[in-house]
Amino acid sequence: xxxxxxxxxxxxxxxxxxxxxxxxxxxxxxxxxxxxxxxxxxxxxxxxxxxxxxxxxxxxxxxxxxxxxxxxxxxxxxxxxxxxxxxxxxxxxxxxxxxxxxxxxxxxxxxxxxxxxxxxxxxxxxxxxxxxxxxxxxxxxxxxxxxxxxxxxxxxxxxxxxxxxxxxxxxxxxxxxxxxxxxxxxxxxxxxxxxxxxxxxxxxxxxxxxxxxxxxxxxxxxxxxxxxxxxxxxxxxxxxxxxxxxxxxxxxxxxxxxxxxxxxxxxxxxxxxxxxxxxxxxxxxxxxxxxxxxxxxxxxxxxxxxxxxxxxxxxxxxxxxxxxxxxxxxxxxxxxxxxxxxxxxxxxxxxxxxxxxxxxxxxxxxxxxxxxxxxxxxxxxxxx
Amino acid sequence: xxxxxxxxxxxxxxxxxxxxxxxxxxxxxxxxxxxxxxxxxxxxxxxxxxxxxxxxxxxxxxxxxxxxxxxxxxxxxxxxxxxxxxxxxxxxxxxxxxxxxxxxxxxxxxxxxxxxxxxxxxxxxxxxxxxxxxxxxxxxxxxxxxxxxxxxxxxxxxxxxxxxxxxxxxxxxxxxxxxxxxxxxxxxxxxxxxxxxxxxxxxxxxxxxxxxxxxxxxxxxxxxxxxxxxxxxxxxxxxxxxxxxxxxxxxxxxxxxxxxxxxxxxxxxxxxxxxxxxxxxxxxxxxxxxxxxxxxxxxxxxxxxxxxxxxxxxxxxxxxxxxxxxxxxxxxxxxxxxxxxxxxxxxxxxxxxxxxxxxxxxxxxxxxxxxxxxxxxxxxxxxx
Numbered sequence: 138x139x140x141x142x143x144x145x146x147x148x149x150x151x152x153x154x155x156x157x158x159x160x161x162x163x164x165x166x167x168x169x170x171x172x173x174x175x176x177x178x179x180x181x182x183x184x185x186x187x188x189x190x191x192x193x194x195x196x197x198x199x200x201x202x203x204x205x206x207x208x209x210x211x212x213x214x215x216x217x218x219x220x221x222x223x224x225x226x227x228x229x230x231x232x233x234x235x236x237x238x239x240x241x242x243x244x245x246x247x248x249x250x251x252x253x254x255x256x257x258x259x260x261x262x263x264x265x266x267x268x269x270x271x272x273x274x275x276x277x278x279x280x281x282x283x284x285x286x287x288x289x290x291x292x293x294x295x296x297x298x299x300x301x302x303x304x305x306x307x308x309x310x311x312x313x314x315x316x317x318x319x320x321x322x323x324x325x326x327x328x329x330x331x332x333x334x335x336x337x338x339x340x341x342x343x344x345x346x347x348x349x350x351x352x353x354x355x356x357x358x359x360x361x362x363x364x365x366x367x368x369x370x371x372x373x374x375x376x377x378x379x380x381x382x383x384x385x386x387x388x389x390x391x392x393x394x395x396x397x398x399x400x401x402x403x404x405x406x407x408x409x410x411x412x413x414x415x416x417x418x419x420x421x422x423x424x425x426x427x428x429x430x431x432x433x434x435x436x437x438x439x440x441x442x443x444x445x446x447x448x449x450x451x452x453x454x455x456x457x458x459x460x461x462x463x464x465x466x467x468x469x470x471x472x473x474x475x476x477x478x479x480x481x482x483x484x485x486x487x488x489x490x491x492x493x494x495x496x497x498x499x500x501x502x503x504x505x506x507x508x509x510x511x512x513x514x515x516x517x518x519x520x521x
Numbered sequence: 522x523x524x525x526x527x528x529x530x531x532x533x534x535x536x537x538x539x540x541x542x543x544x545x546x547x548x549x550x551x552x553x554x555x556x557x558x559x560x561x562x563x564x565x566x567x568x569x570x571x572x573x574x575x576x577x578x579x580x581x582x583x584x585x586x587x588x589x590x591x592x593x594x595x596x597x598x599x600x601x602x603x604x605x606x607x608x609x610x611x612x613x614x615x616x617x618x619x620x621x622x623x624x625x626x627x628x629x630x631x632x633x634x635x636x637x638x639x640x641x642x643x644x645x646x647x648x649x650x651x652x653x654x655x656x657x658x659x660x661x662x663x664x665x666x667x668x669x670x671x672x673x674x675x676x677x678x679x680x681x682x683x684x685x686x687x688x689x690x691x692x693x694x695x696x697x698x699x700x701x702x703x704x705x706x707x708x709x710x711x712x713x714x715x716x717x718x719x720x721x722x723x724x725x726x727x728x729x730x731x732x733x734x735x736x737x738x739x740x741x742x743x744x745x746x747x748x749x750x751x752x753x754x755x756x757x758x759x760x761x762x763x764x765x766x767x768x769x770x771x772x773x774x775x776x777x778x779x780x781x782x783x784x785x786x787x788x789x790x791x792x793x794x795x796x797x798x799x800x801x802x803x804x805x806x807x808x809x810x811x812x813x814x815x816x817x818x819x820x821x822x823x824x825x826x827x828x829x830x831x832x833x834x835x836x837x838x839x840x841x842x843x844x845x846x847x848x849x850x851x852x853x854x855x856x857x858x859x860x861x862x863x864x865x866x867x868x869x870x871x872x873x874x875x876x877x878x879x880x881x882x883x884x885x886x887x888x889x890x891x892x893x894x895x896x897x898x899x900x901x902x903x904x905x
Contacts, residue, residue: 146538149725149883153537154530159893174897183899200905220611224628227604232631239735240627244608247616247624329889335722335736341533342715342743351623352719352736359726361884402886499533500745502786505713509543513558515567521584 146506151402155501156337160193160489161328165403168454170410172326173197181413186321187211187295190268190485193326194261194492207265208295214269215290215299217241217277218248221270225277226287234278235358238477239351241274242267246347253345257492263346264488271481272296276303279474296481297321304470313468316417320464323410323457324479326486328403332357333483333490338501340491349491354480360397363476363483369398370432370462370472372439379434386442398459399443405452414460415440425467432463530890535786539885540721544577544873545712549787552838554794556710557581565797570705571595571679574652574869577710578645578876591649592679598653599674599683601625601661602632605654606671609661618662619742622861623735625658626651630731637729641876647730648872655865656680660687663858680865681705688854697852700801704848707794707841708863710870712787716741717867717874722885724875733875738864744781747860747867753782754816754846754856756823763818770826782843783827789836798844799824809851816847 147153162171170177173192180189184198191199191207199207217225221241228237246252249266251259273290280288280303288303297317301309327333336353340346357363376385389396401408415437422433440455447453465475531537546555554561557576564573568582575583575591583591601609605625612621630636633650635643657674664672664687672687681701685693711717720737724730741747760769773780785792799821806817824839831837849859 144538146541148540149885150534150537150539150887151883153534153887154528154890155534155887156532157530157890157892159891161889162891162893162895171893171895171897174894175899176896179899183901188902198900198902198905201902204902228631233637236627236630236636236731239732240624240631243620243624243627243735243739246620247612252620253617328891329887331722331726331884331886334885334887335719338715338719338722339736339740340743342740342746342748344739344743344746347620348623348739348742351627352723352739355627355728355732355736356723356726358732359724359728362726362728364726402884403888499535500715500786501533501718502715503534503537503539503713503718504787505545506538506541507543507546507712508541509546509555510558511546511555512560513555515559515563516582517567518572518582518585518588521582 144506150503155329156494158328158490158493159196160493161326161486163328163403165401165405168404168406168409170327177323177409178413180322181319184322185295186297186318186325186482189322189325193485193489194264210265211269211296212292214266215273215292217270217273217290218245220248221245221274222277222287225274226281228281230282233358234473234477235354235363235480237278238271238274238480239354239358242271242347242354243351245270246345249347252347255343255345255495260346260488260492264485264492267346267350267488268484269296271484272300273303275474275477275481276300278477279304279471280306282473283471300478300481316464317468319417320414320461320478321482323413324482326483326489329490331362333487336487336491337494340494341498341501343498346488346491350484350487353483353487357480357483358476363479365397365456365458366461366465366479367472367475369459370466370475372397373432373435373462376435376439379431379438382435382438383442386439390446396439396443399447399455400453401456404454404456407454408456410457411455411460414457414464415455417464418460421463421467429463429467432466436460436463528890534887539713540878542712542874542877543580544877545710545870547712547787549785549789552788552790552793554711561707561793562797564706565703568706569679570681570702570709570866573706573709577869577873578648594649595653595680596676598650599657599676601654601657601674602629604632605629605658606661609658610665610671612665614666617742618857618861619738619747619864621662622655622658622864623738623742626655626731626738627735629654630729633731636731639727639729639879644730644872644876648869648876651730651734651872652868653680655868656684657687659858659861659865660684662861663688663855664690666857667855684862684865688858700848701852703801704798704845704862705866707797708866710867710873713874715746717871720871720875721878724878725882725885727882730872730875734868734871737867737871741864741867742860747863749781749840749842750845750849750863751856751859753843754850754859756781757816757819757846760819760823763815763822766819766822767826770823774830780823780827783831783839784837785840788838788840791838792840794841795839795844798841798848799839801848802844805847805851813847813851816850820844820847
């Protein structure tokens, strides 16, 4: 209680701990990120998206036989139910892709016999299904928008490869698959971020995994969360040429405009994922086409300016969303698929958190402080 | 921080205030409930669901012209988009009705030109649309399951009347409409309950109203929230006869089984809504058919036993869910529609909270305490 009898209000629940977990450590002071104890740099260098999905869902790395079995399970689940493929095909082309993805996952539940079986075994089956099918659904959304239509998934490919195949109808380039796989890995998990937290809130009424993931997708959609990488790329397009960067950034800051891709609720230093993606961008500066090299130059110029102005002084540093746009552009991925791809990356983290939370479940129900009147007199409608 | 350096963990965020609001006061100590200052007893006696929807969405009661205009807007929005009606018709008959409702609302967004317009005006239009269409969707789910099929909404009726019409294909009984209207009113709003909170978490990334309501429906689905009235009725059916009640309750408590419909995160005394519904039940004891009179006798016997055992001593009292089942049964509403109807009641509360939260929006992102290891060594797969 504060002096005036009003309780302390934890705006946005910033700094409030609501549970404990060993899945992910975000060290916002030192700029470190760990999945089950493995640093993100270690995983980025040695591992891959499928292995990280196994790690997040099982709490440990697989041996060769386990990973092979897990990959087979994922491969078997790639095809979408006909009704879900139909929903994606029939969706209006101007519908928001995240609205389509949210609907696709919600409708998937109607055709999954496990949908309302909340046993551990069923939840693991559903998690594998969702990890596999989200990449298919995002590929399908892309294919249905670019005129190729619904391409049946290729079960011989991993999440990244199959996504490209469904987007383009062509066998993807091995190097592109490797880069996208890294992007999926870097986005796979991030503690109790807003989308994961919303999935937990939904799950904590003992609802089900599809409901939780549907909530998470709707939450990720917002520009303060998953929509930020697309917004950052839009800014780079608006800047247009590297030499315009300084004026643009100065004007934006003078107008107190938020620069997307900078600043983070937890990181008060350089986001370690941004560092890894920046590294990839620096490689692109030598090899990519002119559009991507131009975007890259703008991104690197903006980063330097922003760090000089707001880095150490204000704790506002590049986050994972800032450098992603030029990398995705280089891979030929249209910007409207950035947030859906984020969902297809974060799905193992969502499932892992929900399954873990259920082990010591508690309904999530905070309070609102009431600031209105009481016992208002009801005036009959004829006298209003 | 606690002595061991571990921060305090607010399990389930119980007792934590995350925002302030004048929409609803739940006084759990005195057993009082207010919507914008009006006590629930006052509204139950004088008002109706449509007027309460106006109150919740606008913050004040309407005059006669405003209420008439609001009712016209609701009437115009009753029909479902063809694709949504089709989704409900085509859903497998064994799918969970809340999975169908969640999908129906998610898909509605694809066919609403306002879906991604986050202006105040568009949000009010979407709120009216959602308030109107949720009752249509729930009626449609019932009609499609009981063999009547999709009955086109009757725009001349209010939410309760149109629901009955779509469920049965017949003009509903005026007294039944009045009782259901009261049930909708009693469930219209309840502060930051789990479903409303999940809607706010989703909305706070600056996502959109359909995403927020989709999350709220998935959250309401769980038996710790909206599913409780159906579970309470199932218990009454399991008890079978009033004279079995004492043995059943004693056995359940001895086995530490949760008795659904009792106890509440906020109310530590009699839920004022339960009192109003109990009043209705007492009327039914004189007039209803044998099945309903039997259920009513069981409910009243169980209530007395539970209050004697756990009321004052443990703060566990009947909540709104306990007495609803027999009332709905008397109205001819099948039990699988209880939770969907709860959604169709709570929708004005969800929309009101989301729109209000956006006025001083803050991303909702609490923390997890990390209890795992750091810098785990990555062992190559060949050596695992």
